[in-house]
Amino acid sequence: AQSVTQLGSHVSVSEGALVLLRCNYSSSVPPYLFWYVQYPNQGLQLLLKYTSAATLVKGINGFEAEFKKSETSFHLTKPSAHMSDAAEYFCAVSGTGQAGTALIFGKGTTLSVSS
């Protein structure tokens, strides 16, 4: 079965520092992978997605992620954190079989940015 593990439920960085949010996946077939962001009291917004076209994926707000099949990882990075990046981030993988119609989400990582 497909699954996603997000390492670290809470990550804290200083403004201007590198952001690294970790995501490892388990999939029996080539996966589609997604990162979503959720700001307080809002729905989820798509940051970026991997659909096998390119291993380095660029998304909105300066975020990017690299698909590494050998490491079954899809970590999210941003070179320089901004205060507005403080939010909860979710990694998701495409399901298969009966679950192939749905995305399977990780438990989320809360990013805090301090000045």
Place this chain on the structure above:
Amino acid sequence: NAGVTQTPKFQVLKTGQSMTLQCAQDMNHEYMSWYRQDPGMGLRLIHYSVGAGITDQGEVPNGYNVSRSTTEDFPLRLLSAAPSQTSVYFCASSYADKFNYGYTFGSGTRLTVV
């Protein structure tokens, strides 16, 4: 504005009451789904639909019913509310080729069952 609209935004229910959470989208998306979000649990799939007249269960379907009579609407019914159903509920929709387009989420319904 195009998107996914959820109503109500907030709701308090007493144990045993029933209610319907509404979800509507105006993007002609074939696929719609309901998730619940609980602290430390991420999003868990309740029910989903691949088109009008077709629904199926997700990971946590017990205590919930859905129907899909039109492409636009996908209501979620709580049959007899329980405190364990206190959660934030999100509706999401997508084109059939969902993995190439991703989901569009509504802003959520925060439900408290007392």
